[in-house]
Amino acid sequence: MSAPEAVHPLAGVARGRHGAAGDAPLRVSFPARDIVQVMVRRGQDAALAAAMRTAFGIDAPGPGHTASGSGVTAIWIQPGQWLLTAPRTTEGALAVRAAEAFATCAAVADQSHGRTTIAVSGAVAREALSRGCRIDLHPRAFGPGRAASTPIAQIGCLVHQTDAAPSFELTVFSTLAEPFLHWLLEAGAPFGVEIA
Amino acid sequence: MLRIPCPHCGARDEVEFTYRGDATVTRPGPDGDVGAFHDYLYLRRNPRGWQVEWWQHNGGCRAFLKVLRHTVTHEVRAVAAATETLEVPGA
Numbered sequence: 198m199s200a201p202e203a204v205h206p207l208a209g210v211a212r213g214r215h216g217a218a219g220d221a222p223l224r225v226s227f228p229a230r231d232i233v234q235v236m237v238r239r240g241q242d243a244a245l246a247a248a249m250r251t252a253f254g255i256d257a258p259g260p261g262h263t264a265s266g267s268g269v270t271a272i273w274i275q276p277g278q279w280l281l282t283a284p285r286t287t288e289g290a291l292a293v294r295a296a297e298a299f300a301t302c303a304a305v306a307d308q309s310h311g312r313t314t315i316a317v318s319g320a321v322a323r324e325a326l327s328r329g330c331r332i333d334l335h336p337r338a339f340g341p342g343r344a345a346s347t348p349i350a351q352i353g354c355l356v357h358q359t360d361a362a363p364s365f366e367l368t369v370f371s372t373l374a375e376p377f378l379h380w381l382l383e384a385g386a387p388f389g390v391e392i393a
Numbered sequence: 394m395l396r397i398p399c400p401h402c403g404a405r406d407e408v409e410f411t412y413r414g415d416a417t418v419t420r421p422g423p424d425g426d427v428g429a430f431h432d433y434l435y436l437r438r439n440p441r442g443w444q445v446e447w448w449q450h451n452g453g454c455r456a457f458l459k460v461l462r463h464t465v466t467h468e469v470r471a472v473a474a475a476t477e478t479l480e481v482p483g484a
Binding site: 260261274275276331345346347348353 | 401402403405406408409452453454455456
């Protein structure tokens with residue numbers, strides 16, 4: 198018996214325009230992501246760094262940073278822990294790849310169903326996020342390749358800037374993706390929100 | 394509102410942290426008597442001045458941190474990882 202097809206937590210959200218009309222809306226999309234949590238075993242930091250370089254071509258990023266290679270992005274989330282993210286392909290494929298790469302030096306947990314990523318971009322993205330995000334997202338303090346975990350609207354959120362447009366990927370627990378999106382629609386309402 | 398400079402994440406607002414109490418109490422060993430465990434569980438110095446406290450950055454990197462805070466002025470003078478030692482300045 199095969200497992201039932203996973204339903205995206207935001208599959209029921211109405212696409213199209215929300216909030217004010219305008220030429221420069223906040224652009225929102227829900228990219229399907231494979232998300233794998235990697236937790237280093239005690240004393241295995243060097244082995245993990247080597248394994249990450251060999252298997253993914255990534256130098257394990259330090260606090261507040263991310264690094265990309267071979268279609269996979271590693272995001273530092275806490276001491277000794279990273280999230281590996283990649284566009285969703287085969288169910289569990291990234292987790293299997295990571296489990297093999299880090300078999301001796303880290304614990305690996307597939308979070309693809311547990312976390313949901315919401316991508317936002319547009320010239321107003323920073324201003325919209327600043328209505329609930331305590332992190333300074335100004336280019337002098339943040340930028341492409343940076344990431345930070347912080348509560349937004351009382352929901353724990355991993356904020357990851359992907360380019361200077363600016364574009365951000367916001368990763369939250371899947372069960373809180375819908376209330377989080379409601380906050381995002383309210384925050385973006387004065388500019389208009391376009392959901393793709 | 395406190396601003397606590399997390400060694401991993403930088404300065405963050407107090408709402409991202411959970412206060413976990415006095416960081417100077419140590420648990421008695423397995424042969425400690427009831428009185429030692431009573432003191433460990435219930436007795437606190439509650440100083441007027443500098444105190445080393447546990448704060449967990451559960452809204453960010455989730456690490457347990459030692460924070461040297463003045464209980465009157467709320468000044469945060471030093472923050473360290475859980476494995477490090479913070480000295481309380483003399484009065």
